[in-house]
Structure formats: C-alpha cells, structure tokens
Amino acid sequence: MSNENGEKDVLEATDSLQILNVEDCGRSEVDKKNKPKVDILLKPTGNAPIMKKKKWTVDSDKPIGWIIEFIKKYLKIESKEKLFVYVNQTFAPAPDQLVKNLYDCYSTEGKLVLHYCKTQAWG
Amino acid sequence: MANDREVLREVWEGKLPICFKLDNDEVVDIQQPDPFYLMVPRLSYFPLVTDKVKKHFSKYVSKELQDQEMWMEFNGQPLKWQYPIGVLSDLLRGPEDHLPWSITVHFDKFPELVIYKFSNKxxxxxxxxxxxxxxxxxxxxxxxxxxxxxxxxxxxxxxxxxxxxxxxxxxxxxxxxxxxxxxxxxxxxxxxxxxxxxxxxxxxxxxxxxxxxxxxxxxxxxxxxxxxxxxxxxxxxxxxxxxxxxxxxxxxxxxxxxxxxxxxxx
The missing domain is CATH 3.10.20.90 (Phosphatidylinositol 3-kinase Catalytic Subunit; Chain A, domain 1)
Structure with missing residues (x-):
C-alpha cells in the first residue's frame, strides 16, 4: 500500500471514529438526546490485533455490519478481508442485526461485549 | 402429546407455490422465458431451493450476467436471503396478493445496499x-x-x-x-x-x-x-x-x- 493510500485510510477511519465516538467529538446536544446510544466493548480473539480504545458508544440502531466495517477501518484491515464478530463467545450475529437487539438481550453491566477475530472462532 | 407432535409435522409441511419470472429488461434471447413454478417449504431459505430457477433463467440473460449472483424481488423489494421463506411471505404478501406468489428474478444490478451477498450455501x-x-x-x-x-x-x-x-x-x-x-x-x-x-x-x-x-x-x-x-x-x-x-x-x-x-x- 502506498503512503498516499495509507493516509487516506487513516482519514477515513478518523471520520468514522468521529461518527462513532460521540464522547470525543463535538456533536450538538440535541443530536445526543435524540439518538439512543449504547456502550459496547470490543475484544480481540485469536490472531486479531487489539484496538487501543476498546470501549465505544454507538447509535443503537446501527447494524452489526457497520460495526464490522468500523473495526476493519480502525485496524486498517482491507475491507475485502473477513472479520467475524461474536456475541457471548458463542454465535456470530447477522450483519443486519441491530446493536440494540443484541444490547437488549446480551449486555452485561450496561455494556455489550463483542469479540472480533479474523478467522471463524466459534464454529 | 401425540397431537402436539402432529403440529410439528403440519408446520414442517407448510409449502408455498411460487411463480418466478425473469425481469423483462434482462432478457436478451428473442424468445421470452417461460415462468418457473415451484412449490417450496415455508421453513426453508430461498438459496436452498432456487438452483433450478437460476439454471432455467440464466440462459436468457447476456453472457456477462450469467455468472452474477441471482437475486429476487417482490413489489419492488429485494428479498433477504437470510429470512426463512415463510417469514418473507408473511411480511411482504398482503391479503390481495394471491397465490402463486409472483416473484421477479434478476441477474443484474445486485442491490448491495439493501441485501447482503451470499456466495455459497x-x-x-x-x-x-x-x-x-x-x-x-x-x-x-x-x-x-x-x-x-x-x-x-x-x-x-x-x-x-x-x-x-x-x-x-x-x-x-x-x-x-x-x-x-x-x-x-x-x-x-x-x-x-x-x-x-x-x-x-x-x-x-x-x-x-x-x-x-x-x-x-x-x-x-x-x-x-x-x-x-x-x-x-x-x-x-x-x-x-x-x-x-x-x-x-x-x-x-x-x-x-x-x-x-x-x-x-x-
């Protein structure tokens, strides 16, 4: 990958971080109130690289596919490469499953824990 | 509980008659393809039952589209392959949509923003x-x-x-x-x-x-x-x-x- 491309990826990733991480970016108060958010915790498993920041606050109506793309951008993994996300270290939710459904069913202590890896971890 | 086991079988045997038609705009053959009729289990998934449908229609579309992923649509809505067929029917068919369920088949312009691609079974x-x-x-x-x-x-x-x-x-x-x-x-x-x-x-x-x-x-x-x-x-x-x-x-x-x-x- 050339430097130029590398920089572009970083910028894109930063963009999505700002969309994702409302704690750190200056969104209006109205926006914050209108959109329900939930806390998620992203943990690597297998050979996946760790994320420096693990805890994120996301719009609860985002689909899991969006979270997967976000993790790929953050870790600079090519979007063609596979990334699997698991709940309860048991099952991989469909890309169109909404964060709020998973949060309502599987969060513990106010956080939804998602494990990610680059190969299928739990059959 | 013998009767209740019958319920399981009744549910399992639920089927839907479907009439698949190829989108007119995608037909390149001089001859229009016949519609393809199929009786499918409500509990199954479309990709498990539509191999024959793909085979039937793929010879009528242009060569470069033949290997594209086939997708289906009803009333302008692309069908999500990951929903069971019975769920799609309950969700999309209104009281005025009589059986057989008429579904349009496409090989072109896969709506990637609406449905996910699946590459295989x-x-x-x-x-x-x-x-x-x-x-x-x-x-x-x-x-x-x-x-x-x-x-x-x-x-x-x-x-x-x-x-x-x-x-x-x-x-x-x-x-x-x-x-x-x-x-x-x-x-x-x-x-x-x-x-x-x-x-x-x-x-x-x-x-x-x-x-x-x-x-x-x-x-x-x-x-x-x-x-x-x-x-x-x-x-x-x-x-x-x-x-x-x-x-x-x-x-x-x-x-x-x-x-x-x-x-x-x-």
Missing amino acids: ETIEAYFMSCLKEADVLKHRGLIASGMQKKDHNQLWLGLQNDKFDQFWAVNRKLMEITADQESFKYIPFRCYTDDGYRQKLIKPLGEDGRKKTLEDLLNEMFPGRSSINVKIHGMNPPLETPLQWMSEHLSYPDNFLHFVVQLES
Missing part, C-alpha cells in the same frame, strides 16, 4: 447454525448446542436442506427439551418483524408468580400501550392466549426462533 449454513446457537443461549444458556457434536449440527442442517422431518427432529428435540434444572426455557427466542427490520428482547416464558405467559404478554412487553396489533406466524394468526413456552416448542422455525410478523394498526 455454506454462508447460509453458517448463518443458520449461528441462529440456532443464539436460540440455545436464550433457552439453555447455550449448553445444549455447545455440547452437541459436529455430526449433530450436520444432521440438523441436512435435515432442513433435504426436507427430512425425522432426520431434523431426531436432533432438534434435544434443543427443545426443558432440562432437569429448569421449569421452562430461560428465555423465549423470538423476533418481531415490522416494516423496518426486527426487534428482539429478553422475555421469560413464566411470570414472577409462575403463571405461563402468553403471546399477548409478549406483545404487551414489546409494544407497550399498543392495543391493536396483528400478529402472524406460518401464515396464520395464532390466538393471543397461546402460552409462549408451547409456541416456542411447537411453532419455532428450524433456526429455533419464533418469527412473528407484526402489524401495528393505528
């Missing part, structure tokens, strides 16, 4: 198994599915794929059992579909007082304050007083979820 198998495991997390803390062997998982999948009731239920009954330390499932695996996707929550089959909770209780918990709700599963409107535990054991789809299509009437 393994993708659907993985998705199906994942749903099953999720359902078991809700029912038995995941202990039964994780205690199964790979061959049991294969048997469930092959039973569904080959439409073999006995093969499927020989394994699935273990997933539908109430274990010795339980009075009921821990939670009921279900999804409520509305126009914009589905919702799911933790709902127990028993109330605090040990009372059996019903479909009505579930709807009240999901949609508080809404009195006029139309709910459909397997093409029928189940009585609202049906106990949830019984529904979960008898009316779940093969992925072990109850898939309710819900219309909130104003």
Whole structure:
C-alpha cells in the first residue's frame, strides 16, 4: 500500500471514529438526546490485533455490519478481508442485526461485549 | 402429546407455490422465458431451493450476467436471503396478493445496499447454525448446542436442506427439551418483524408468580400501550392466549426462533 493510500485510510477511519465516538467529538446536544446510544466493548480473539480504545458508544440502531466495517477501518484491515464478530463467545450475529437487539438481550453491566477475530472462532 | 407432535409435522409441511419470472429488461434471447413454478417449504431459505430457477433463467440473460449472483424481488423489494421463506411471505404478501406468489428474478444490478451477498450455501449454513446457537443461549444458556457434536449440527442442517422431518427432529428435540434444572426455557427466542427490520428482547416464558405467559404478554412487553396489533406466524394468526413456552416448542422455525410478523394498526 502506498503512503498516499495509507493516509487516506487513516482519514477515513478518523471520520468514522468521529461518527462513532460521540464522547470525543463535538456533536450538538440535541443530536445526543435524540439518538439512543449504547456502550459496547470490543475484544480481540485469536490472531486479531487489539484496538487501543476498546470501549465505544454507538447509535443503537446501527447494524452489526457497520460495526464490522468500523473495526476493519480502525485496524486498517482491507475491507475485502473477513472479520467475524461474536456475541457471548458463542454465535456470530447477522450483519443486519441491530446493536440494540443484541444490547437488549446480551449486555452485561450496561455494556455489550463483542469479540472480533479474523478467522471463524466459534464454529 | 401425540397431537402436539402432529403440529410439528403440519408446520414442517407448510409449502408455498411460487411463480418466478425473469425481469423483462434482462432478457436478451428473442424468445421470452417461460415462468418457473415451484412449490417450496415455508421453513426453508430461498438459496436452498432456487438452483433450478437460476439454471432455467440464466440462459436468457447476456453472457456477462450469467455468472452474477441471482437475486429476487417482490413489489419492488429485494428479498433477504437470510429470512426463512415463510417469514418473507408473511411480511411482504398482503391479503390481495394471491397465490402463486409472483416473484421477479434478476441477474443484474445486485442491490448491495439493501441485501447482503451470499456466495455459497455454506454462508447460509453458517448463518443458520449461528441462529440456532443464539436460540440455545436464550433457552439453555447455550449448553445444549455447545455440547452437541459436529455430526449433530450436520444432521440438523441436512435435515432442513433435504426436507427430512425425522432426520431434523431426531436432533432438534434435544434443543427443545426443558432440562432437569429448569421449569421452562430461560428465555423465549423470538423476533418481531415490522416494516423496518426486527426487534428482539429478553422475555421469560413464566411470570414472577409462575403463571405461563402468553403471546399477548409478549406483545404487551414489546409494544407497550399498543392495543391493536396483528400478529402472524406460518401464515396464520395464532390466538393471543397461546402460552409462549408451547409456541416456542411447537411453532419455532428450524433456526429455533419464533418469527412473528407484526402489524401495528393505528
């Protein structure tokens, strides 16, 4: 990958971080109130690289596919490469499953824990 | 309980007649292809039953499209391959849409923003198994599915794929059992579909007082304050007083979820 491309990826990733991480970016108060958010915790498993920041606050109506793309951008993994996300270290939710459904069913202590890896971890 | 086992078979044998037509704009042959009629199990998934449909139509589209992923649409809405066929029918077909269900087939312009691509049957198998495991997390803390062997998982999948009731239920009954330390499932695996996707929550089959909770209780918990709700599963409107535990054991789809299509009437 050339430097130029590398920089572009970083910028894109930063963009999505700002969309994702409302704690750190200056969104209006109205926006914050209108959109329900939930806390998620992203943990690597297998050979996946760790994320420096693990805890994120996301719009609860985002689909899991969006979270997967976000993790790929953050870790600079090519979007063609596979990334699997698991709940309860048991099952991989469909890309169109909404964060709020998973949060309502599987969060513990106010956080939804998602494990990610680059190969299928739990059959 | 002999009668109740009949319910499982009735649900399993539910079928839908479908008339597939190729989108006119994609036909390059001088001759228009005949529509393709198929009787499909409600409990199955489109990619498991449409190989013949693809074969039939692919010779009428241009060469470069023949190897493209086929997709289907009804009334302008692309069909999600990961929903069971019966769920799509309950969700998309209105009372005026008579059978056979008329579906348009496409090879061009795959709507990647609306539906996901699946490259092979393994993708659907993985998705199906994942749903099953999720359902078991809700029912038995995941202990039964994780205690199964790979061959049991294969048997469930092959039973569904080959439409073999006995093969499927020989394994699935273990997933539908109430274990010795339980009075009921821990939670009921279900999804409520509305126009914009589905919702799911933790709902127990028993109330605090040990009372059996019903479909009505579930709807009240999901949609508080809404009195006029139309709910459909397997093409029928189940009585609202049906106990949830019984529904979960008898009316779940093969992925072990109850898939309710819900219309909130104003």
